[in-house]
Amino acid sequence: MKRWLPSPLVSGILLLLWLLLQQSMDPATLLLGTILAIGVPLLTRPFFHPIGFPRVAKPILLLRLLSMAGMEIVRSCINVSRIILFARPAGLNSQFIRIPLDLKNPYGLALLSCLINMTPGTVWVEILPEKYELVLHVFDLHDEQWWIDTIKAHYEKPLIDIFK
Structure with a gap:
């Protein structure tokens, strides 16, 4: 069958x-x-990945993560629109940053990729396999450490707990 x-x-x-x-x-x-x-x-x-369908250990945490990501997407839409409409191109600081990852679950990484790429102003570029770092492009970067802390605390940590 x-x-x-x-x-x-x-x-x-x-x-x-x-x-x-x-x-x-x-x-x-x-x-x-x-x-x-x-x-x-x-x-x-x-x-399909050989480990089968994902097991969600904490569905409530997943819903909270998705709602927080939805609010972040709306906030980023407003900020990126403001930058595009009103900022001078010389004032933009568009850069690539590297974020070390502890998340190894392929489904968690796929969801992290989707959440990052849905957020205006950010693009998941690649994972560097030798150091397991995420390369992220940020449209207007002002504080690199803020981005690292935000991705690790607000996205990666809940995903590790969700896909145990």
Whole structure:
């Protein structure tokens, strides 16, 4: 069963979404939806990490992290908009910084990457494997230590606790 249907839940959701998008239950729509529902999980199986689906140890902490990140995204939108509209280009201090990471869980790193890249003014560039450091580009950098402390305390520490 797992060989032909590696993720039955994903397949069911794909089929349901296909039928909702098509707004039809005719045989051709059902056939194509079934082919997609079986084919997409089979084709994407190599992308799934071998440790399986993530185990969230503290879902309340995850919700708190996501809400805090949402507020940070709104705050950054306002700040970046203000900088783009009103600041002089000569006054910008756009730089790369390195942040040492203790987080090793691949799902935690993926969520950290998403949260950082969704925040206007920051871009996750890479992880340097030799020192396990995150290279981050900041649109207007004023205090490098503030960024390091913020990423470590507000994002990395909760992610370590969430994905124990």
